[in-house]
Structures are given as C-alpha cells and as structure tokens.
Amino acid sequence: MDLQAVWFVAVAVLWTGFLLLEGFDFGVAILLPVLGRTRADRHLMLRTIGPVWDGNEVWLVTAVGAVFAAFPGWYATWLPSMYLPFVIVLLGLIVRAVAFEWRHSSHDPRWDDAWTRIITAGSLVAAAGIGAALGATTLGLPVGANGVRVGGAFSGWSWPALLGAVAVTAYSAVHGAIFLALKTDGDVRLRARAFARRWVLVASIPLLAWAGLVQLRSGTVLTGIIALVAAASAVLAWNRLRIGREGQAFAAWATVLIACAATIFAAAFPVVLPSTIDPAFDVLVGDAAVSTYTLTVMTWVAGFGLPVVIGYQAWTYWVFRRRLVAEPVHAPEPTAA
Amino acid sequence: MDVLDIARWQFGITTVYHFLMVPLTIGLGLLVAVMHTLWVRTGRAEWLRMTRFWGRIYLINFVLGVATGLVQEFQFGLAWSAYSRFVGDVFGSVLALEALLAFFLESTFLGLWIFGWGRIPQKLHLAALWAAVVGSIISAYFIIAANSWMQHPVGVVLDTSSGEPRARQVDFLAVLTNNTAVAAFSHAIVASLLVAGSLLVGVGLWHLRRRARAGRPVGEVDHQVWRRSVRLGGWVCVAAFALTAVTGDWQGKLMYHQQPLKMSSAEALCTTEAPASFSLFAFGKLGSNECDDVHSLTIPYVLSFLAHGDFSTAVPGVNELQEQYAQTYGATYPDDESFGDRAGQPIDYAPVLAVTYWGFRLMIGMGLIAALMAAYALWSTRRGRVPISRIGVYGSLFAVATPFIGNAAGWIFTEMGRQPFVVHPNPDVPVADQVYFFTAQAVSPGITVGEVWTSLISLAVVYGLLAVIEFGLILRFARRGITDGDTTPTPGIGGGKNRKSDGDDDGPDDAADASDDVLQFAY
Numbered sequence: 001m002d003l004q005a006v007w008f009v010a011v012a013v014l015w016t017g018f019l020l021l022e023g024f025d026f027g028v029a030i031l032l033p034v035l036g037r038t039r040a041d042r043h044l045m046l047r048t049i050g051p052v053w054d055g056n057e058v059w060l061v062t063a064v065g066a067v068f069a070a071f072p073g074w075y076a077t078w079l080p081s082m083y084l085p086f087v088i089v090l091l092g093l094i095v096r097a098v099a100f101e102w103r104h105s106s107h108d109p110r111w112d113d114a115w116t117r118i119i120t121a122g123s124l125v126a127a128a129g130i131g132a133a134l135g136a137t138t139l140g141l142p143v144g145a146n147g148v149r150v151g152g153a154f155s156g157w158s159w160p161a162l163l164g165a166v167a168v169t170a171y172s173a174v175h176g177a178i179f180l181a182l183k184t185d186g187d188v189r190l191r192a193r194a195f196a197r198r199w200v201l202v203a204s205i206p207l208l209a210w211a212g213l214v215q216l217r218s219g220t221v222l223t224g225i226i227a228l229v230a231a232a233s234a235v236l237a238w239n240r241l242r243i244g245r246e247g248q249a250f251a252a253w254a255t256v257l258i259a260c261a262a263t264i265f266a267a268a269f270p271v272v273l274p275s276t277i278d279p280a281f282d283v284l285v286g287d288a289a290v291s292t293y294t295l296t297v298m299t300w301v302a303g304f305g306l307p308v309v310i311g312y313q314a315w316t317y318w319v320f321r322r323r324l325v326a327e328p329v330h331a332p333e334p335t336a337a
Numbered sequence: 338m339d340v341l342d343i344a345r346w347q348f349g350i351t352t353v354y355h356f357l358m359v360p361l362t363i364g365l366g367l368l369v370a371v372m373h374t375l376w377v378r379t380g381r382a383e384w385l386r387m388t389r390f391w392g393r394i395y396l397i398n399f400v401l402g403v404a405t406g407l408v409q410e411f412q413f414g415l416a417w418s419a420y421s422r423f424v425g426d427v428f429g430s431v432l433a434l435e436a437l438l439a440f441f442l443e444s445t446f447l448g449l450w451i452f453g454w455g456r457i458p459q460k461l462h463l464a465a466l467w468a469a470v471v472g473s474i475i476s477a478y479f480i481i482a483a484n485s486w487m488q489h490p491v492g493v494v495l496d497t498s499s500g501e502p503r504a505r506q507v508d509f510l511a512v513l514t515n516n517t518a519v520a521a522f523s524h525a526i527v528a529s530l531l532v533a534g535s536l537l538v539g540v541g542l543w544h545l546r547r548r549a550r551a552g553r554p555v556g557e558v559d560h561q562v563w564r565r566s567v568r569l570g571g572w573v574c575v576a577a578f579a580l581t582a583v584t585g586d587w588q589g590k591l592m593y594h595q596q597p598l599k600m601s602s603a604e605a606l607c608t609t610e611a612p613a614s615f616s617l618f619a620f621g622k623l624g625s626n627e628c629d630d631v632h633s634l635t636i637p638y639v640l641s642f643l644a645h646g647d648f649s650t651a652v653p654g655v656n657e658l659q660e661q662y663a664q665t666y667g668a669t670y671p672d673d674e675s676f677g678d679r680a681g682q683p684i685d686y687a688p689v690l691a692v693t694y695w696g697f698r699l700m701i702g703m704g705l706i707a708a709l710m711a712a713y714a715l716w717s718t719r720r721g722r723v724p725i726s727r728i729g730v731y732g733s734l735f736a737v738a739t740p741f742i743g744n745a746a747g748w749i750f751t752e753m754g755r756q757p758f759v760v761h762p763n764p765d766v767p768v769a770d771q772v773y774f775f776t777a778q779a780v781s782p783g784i785t786v787g788e789v790w791t792s793l794i795s796l797a798v799v800y801g802l803l804a805v806i807e808f809g810l811i812l813r814f815a816r817r818g819i820t821d822g823d824t825t826p827t828p829g830i831g832g833g834k835n836r837k838s839d840g841d842d843d844g845p846d847d848a849a850d851a852s853d854d855v856l857q858f859a860y
Binding site: 050051052054055057058060061062064065066068069070072073075076077078079080081083084086087090091093094095097098100101102105146148149150152153290291293294297298301302305306309312313316319320 | 396397399400401403404405407408410411413414415416418419421422424425426427428429430432433434435436437438440441442444445446447448449451452453456457496505506507509781782783784785787788791792795796799803806807810813814
C-alpha cells in the first residue's frame with residue numbers, strides 16, 4: 001500500500017474514532033432532557049462523560065488536522081464548500097465545552113439548568129453539523145473545476161448533508177443511551193436501556209442507508225459484505241439489549257459504526273469528495289495529497305505517537321471505569337457567595 | 338468590505354481572543370504544577386490550598402482556551418483555502434502533529450487531574466497535571482513553529498511542477514528548529530509566566546490587605562496562602578520580565594535581518610540612518626500611512642545597538658525598503674484572478690505604521706508596568722510585612738491586565754508587521770527560489786461575503802458573551818478566596834490511598850461534601 005492510501009486509512013480511522021468516542025458524549029448530552037427527569041439524574045449523566053469528553057473531542061481536531069496535513073486539497077475544498085455548517089459546528093462545540101466546565105460555578109439551580117440546556121443544544125447542532133459535513137464529502141458536493149464550490153452559500157445543503165446529519169445524530173443518541181446503561185445504575189440505567197432498545201433499529205437506518213448509497217455508487221464485494229455485517233450488528237445490538245447484556249450491546253452498536261465507516265471510506269476510495277456537477281471534478285486522493293516526503297515524516301511520527309495516545313486514553317477510561325450512581329439530594333447552600 | 342477584509346478581521350479577532358486565554362493557561366498551569374509538587378513534597382496545608390484555589394481559576398480559563406482553539410484548526414480551511422493549498426505540504430503537518438502529540442496529552446491528563454483527586458495515587462495524580470502542562474507547552478511550540486514558518490519559511494522549496502506554485506517541504510527538522518520559532522517560543526513562554534505571575538501578585542496582595550484590615554491573625558494558613566502567592570508571583574514576574582527582554586532582543590535582531598520592514602516601521606524610521614536612533618514617541622498625520630508624515634522624538638545610537646549590537650551600523654529606513662521590495666516583488670499585484678479585485682493594484686509594502694509603532698511600544702510598556710508592580714509587591718511584603726497602601730494594592734490588581742494587553746499587542750505587531758505577505762519571503766534564499774504568498778491571494782475563492790459576515794458576527798457575539806462570563810467567574814472566585822472545600826484537607830482530597838480502598842467514593846455520609854467538593858473543584 002502506498003503512503004497516500006495509508007493516510008486515507010488513517011483519516012478514516014480518526015473520523016471513526018471521533019464518532020465512536022465523541023458519539024456517546026454527544027448522545028448523553030442530547031438525552032439529558034429525555035432521560036434526566038431530575039436534576040440529580042442529569043448530574044449523574046453528566047458525570048459519566050465529565051472526565052472524558054475533552055479527550056474525545058481532540059479526535060475531531062486530529063481528524064481535521066490529518067485531513068489538512070495529508071490531503072490539503074481535500075481540506076481546502078471541503079471546508080469552504082460547507083462553510084456555514086462548519087461554523088455552526090464550531091459554535092456548538094464552543095458553548096458546549098464552556099458549559100461543561102462553568103456549570104458548577106454557582107449554587108443557583110437556574111444557572112446549572114441553563115448550562116445543562118446549552119450542553120444539549122450545543123451537542124445537538126455539533127453532531128448534526130458534523131454529520132452533514134461528512135455526508136456531503138462522501139455523497140457529493142457541487143464542486144467545480146479547481147475545487148471551488150459552484151453556487152451560493154446554501155448549495156452544499158442538500159439531501160446527502162441532511163442524511164448525514166440525521167445519521168450521526170440518531171447514532172449518537174442510541175450510542176449515548178447504551179453508554180449510560182453501561183456506566184450508571186438505578187433509574188437512569190433502566191430508562192437508558194429501554195430507550196436504546198426502543199430506538200436501536202430505527203437509529204441504524206439512516207447510517208445504513210448512507211453506507212448503502214456509497215456502496216451502490218462505487219462499492220466492491222468486500223465493502224458490500226462489510227455493509228451486511230453492519231446491518232447484522234444492528235440487529236445483534238437490539239437482541240443484546242433485549243436480554244440486558246449492555247456490554248455486548250455496546251460492542252455490537254460500535255461495530256455498526258465501524259463497519260458502516262469502513263464501507264463508506266473503502267467504497268469511496270480513491271475519491272475523497274465526489275462532485276455533483278461532473279465526475280471529472282471529483283477530488284481524488286492523488287490530487288489532494290501532500291508530497292511523499294511529508295507523508296513519510298508524518299507516518300513515522302504518527303506510527304509512534306498514535307499507539308501511545310490510544311494507550312493512555314484507554315487507561316483513563318479504565319481509571320474511571322466504575323459504574324456511577326446518583327448523588328443523594330442535598331439542599332443548595334443558602335448563601336451563594 | 339470584501340471577503341478578504343472581513344476574513345482578516347475574523348482571523349484577527351478570533352486569534353487575539355484565543356491568545357488572551359493561552360498565556361494564562363501556560364503560565365498558570367506551570368505555577369499550579371509547582372504548587373501541587375510542593376504540596377506533595379512538603380505536605381504543608383498552604384500549598385494544597387494554593388493548588389486548589391489557583392487550579393480552579395486555571396480550569397475556568399483553560400476551557401475557554403480549548404474551545405476557542407478549535408476554531409483555529411478549521412479557519413485555515415474555511416476562509417483561507419488558497420493559503421491552505423499553497424502551504425499544505427508543510428503547515429498542515431505541523432498542526433496535525435500538534436493535535437496528536439500535544440493536544441491529546443493536555444486534554445486527557447487534565448481530565449484525569451480534575452476527576453482524579455482521591456481516586457488515583459497521589460504521585461500519579463501529580464504526574465497527570467505535569468503531563469497536561471507539558472502538553473500545553475509542546476502545543477505552544479508546534480503552533481509557534483507553524484507561525485514562525487510563515488514569518489521565515491525554511492525547509493521548503495518552491496514547486497511549480499503541477500502548474501500551480503506550491504511550497505514543498507524538504508526538511509522537516511529545519512521547520513521545527515527554525516531560529517525564528519525558537520526565539521518566538523522562548524519569548525512567548527516567559528511572557529506567559531509574566532501573565533500568571535501578575536495574577537498571583539494582584540489577587541494575593543488584595544487578599545492580604547483585606548485580611549489585615551479585617552484584623553485576621555497572620556498565623557492562619559490563609560495568610561500564608563496569599564503571602565506565598567505574592568512572593569512566588571512577584572519573583573516569577575520580575576524574572577520573566579528580564580527574560581522577555583533577553584528573548585525579545587534576540588527575536589528583534591533576527592527580525593532586523595528577516596523582516597527589516599517590520600522593524601523599521603516599528604520605529605517609524607523613514608530614511609536609512611547610520612548610526613540609527615531609537616524613537617521614544619511619534620506623532621503622525623491622522624489617516625496617513627506615509628512614513629514621511631511621521632515625526633518622532635529619538636535617542637541617538639540606540640537603534641543601531643538594538644538591531645545589530647553596535648553603535649554605528651546603518652539601519653535601513655521604510656522608504657528605501659519599500660522601493661527595494663517593489664523592485665524585487667513587483668510594484669503591483671500580478672494580473673491574476675486569484676487576487677480578485679486587487680489584481681493589478683499597487684502594493685503597499687509598509688505595514689500600518691500606527692499599529693506596528695504603537696503595538697511594539699504597548700507590548701514593552703505593559704510588560705514593564707507588570708514587572709514594576711511585582712517589584713513593588715516584593716518590596717512591600719518583605720520580611721513578613723503586609724501592605725496596606727490602597728494605591729499600591731489596587732494598582733497591582735489593575736496591573737493584572739497589563740501583561741494580557743502586552744501579549745496581544747506583541748502578536749498584533751508581529752502579524753500586522755508581516756503584511757502584505759501571509760508567508761514572508763526568506764531573505765537567505767535567492768529571490769527566484771523564494772517561497773512567499775500575499776495575503777491578498779490567500780482567501781478562499783467561492784465563499785460569499787454573507788457567509789463570512791455571518792461567521793464573523795456570530796463568533797464575535799458568542800466570544801463577547803463568554804468573555805463577560807469568564808471575567809465575572811474569575812473575579813468572583815478570586816474575591817471569594819479560599820473556601821471550605823479548600824481548607825479541609827479531607828481524606829478524599831489528601832491521600833489517594835485511603836480513598837482507593839474505599840471502593841465507592843459516594844458513601845452516604847460524606848457523599849454530599851466529598852462529591853460536591855470534587856465537582857466544585859472541577860468546574
């Protein structure tokens with residue numbers, strides 16, 4: 001395999017890793033108003049992702065960074081073509097990040113509730129926006145010659161973007177519910193499990209449809225088989241949830257994402273951004289990539305760096321592996337200084 | 338305004354804003370790590386309280402730095418895609434490696450530090466903080482290396498093989514060991530310590546005075562907390578200021594060689610002088626960017642010394658340099674569609690003189706004020722004294738703002754001083770082989786004015802609101818001082834070991850206090 005293909009795989013792995021990890025913290029945040037009936041429930045839900053959301057988000061930064069570093073032609077076509085969705089993602093991520101940390105700066109419950117709502121809203125638009133951007137880059141954008149968008153600000157807001165937005169949001173919501181069932185105990189666990197069981201099959205449909213569309217366009221037998229594995233995993237996840245095996249359900253649901261991403265990226269290769277104007281304007285791996293020298297340097301650094309990162313990040317998950325229960329209710333301090 | 342102008346405002350606003358948080362994160366992170374280390378080593382209560390008090394302020398600020406840093410990773414592609422294509426071979430890899438090698442380290446281990454109190458062994462917990470702080474510093478190095486490459490491109494050749502000219506990387510180590518980067522990094526790190534040091538001084542003195550006026554005994558631990566904060570912050574400030582002078586001088590001498598026009602316009606030096614004099618104060622015609630309209634009050638010989646280390650060498654003036662640049666790089670922008678409306682228009686090679694001149698002086702002046710206030714604080718707290726002078730204490734409280742302004746002014750100076758280039762040519766390379774790029778050709782083709790206005794306004798509004806909240810939160814925590822959570826070193830905070838055997842940290846009795854305490858610290 002040449003280095004361009006290696007980096008295409010690396011980019012695919014980083015995006016998948018991001019969706020897999022940030023997916024559940026998006027999901028937990030989106031489900032706050034759905035599963036968190038009391039303030040204590042919501043605090044419990046937030047505590048499950050408190051130590052890890054920031055580390056998860058770095059996967060996004062690294063994924064975007066890797067696209068820029070290895071395929072600047074892709075980066076410089078994709079981002080300006082989806083300018084407003086990316087800006088919305090950034091706004092969502094900014095307010096969500098500060099909300100996580102500033103929420104507890106006052107004992108006033110209204111303050112807490114307001115930031116909690118911001119976490120939900122920010123996560124929702126971020127998940128949808130990233131889904132829209134990924135849907136557009138794999139299913140098509142109105143890109144002309146020289147990688148410049150044809151049409152105005154909204155010409156990229158098409159059905160592929162909508163499909164991507166729905167797919168990532170729906171996947172994250174169920175992913176978050178399974179994660180909560182795995183990480184908490186008590187009422188939240190029961191509600192999360194029931195939610196996941198009810199929605200798991202429905203939520204898999206847009207993601208599978210997305211993989212199916214790329215498969216129909218340019219898939220091979222192998223990618224077709226992987227897509228079938230994804231569909232089977234969704235059914236398996238539902239089955240595991242029915243008998244209350246949360247860990248196995250989590251693994252099966254993760255497999256759905258990994259297999260769908262594998263189908264999408266492998267079937268799309270070597271096209272990184274199909275043009276809806278003319279296939280001649282498709283952005284290909286070869287057009288977009290940096291020099292072999294730069295790819296070689298990055299391969300060495302990432303080859304040593306990425307395993308270390310995955311190692312210590314996995315270790316923090318292990319440190320915080322314990323199931324959490326709701327805090328006993330206690331009166332807020334009368335005089336918030 | 339066209340897309341280029343709006344995009345430049347957007348980049349300026351988001352980046353300067355981001356860099357208000359960054360120096361505090363770097364500087365205060367280091368100091369909190371030192372406090373935490375001293376607590377682990379000595380077991381003295383005041384170091385624990387200092388770690389927790391300053392650590393909380395560190396975290397409030399850290400998260401806004403992270404959140405606004407996200408924008409940086411995207412905006413090169415969003416608004417500056419022509420630039421991204423041109424420099425992708427070198428610039429993108431530096432950013433990506435920053436995320437992989439530094440940002441992961443910082444975020445993951447900071448999460449471990451926040452939530453690890455009482456959950457992991459004490460020394461490991463301390464190591465987590467150090468890992469996060471080291472991550473911030475590595476991150477700063479990569480970002481400054483990327484910026485310095487734009488100031489002084491090394492390790493690249495100009496590649497025209499694909500038709501479109503591109504920068505092609507040939508020496509990655511040269512990019513990482515760029516002398517511009519080493520100088521700028523050392524300058525930025527000591528300037529960050531100046532920011533953190535003056536925060537410790539300002540808040541510490543205020544609390545010391547307040548305690549003294551309330552008649553609280555000096556034997557209490559809290560007195561020690563504020564006293565040690567002032568002493569530590571004061572010495573850090575004074576030392577950091579001395580080091581900013583040393584590193585700044587080094588950087589300045591490099592810049593006189595690498596970007597002479599930036600430095601001459603920082604001095605409003607119009608015509609070449611030998612020996613050159615240093616300008617103390619300048620006044621120009623309003624709205625004019627003609628160097629000859631500027632008059633300044635000068636000290637002879639000093640500029641030659643600052644630029645070249647002797648009192649006689651000539652320093653080139655803005656007018657001569659402008660002519661030189663026009664001869665080498667053209668008096669007008671190429672007649673090429675990538676320049677948009679500016680194709681064929683004359684190029685002004687002089688940066689905005691008022692900005693470079695006053696930016697440079699503001700940077701130095703603000704740093705000096707911070708250092709003087711720190712020196713005052715050290716003097717007024719010598720041998721256990723408590724200052725009660727209202728002017729002195731409130732003065733050093735207001736002086737907390739000065740190094741922030743100085744940092745911002747320094748960056749505005751260095752970035753605007755590079756204009757009209759986004760990648761400034763490297764003078765050590767023969768002109769025909771130079772890699773350079775005009776800001777006017779860097780903007781994304783195809784994006785609309787409406788899109789860039791939308792993002793500029795929405796980002797500015799959100800940033801403005803968050804700035805008000807962050808400022809309010811820091812002010813409130815700083816005023817409140819040490820809280821009960823900090824003053825009772827419960828087992829949950831103190832020894833990781835006793836807690837660990839506990840299994841469940843949410844036992845019914847102390848749960849409310851302990852878990853709330855952890856969260857209080859976290860957020």
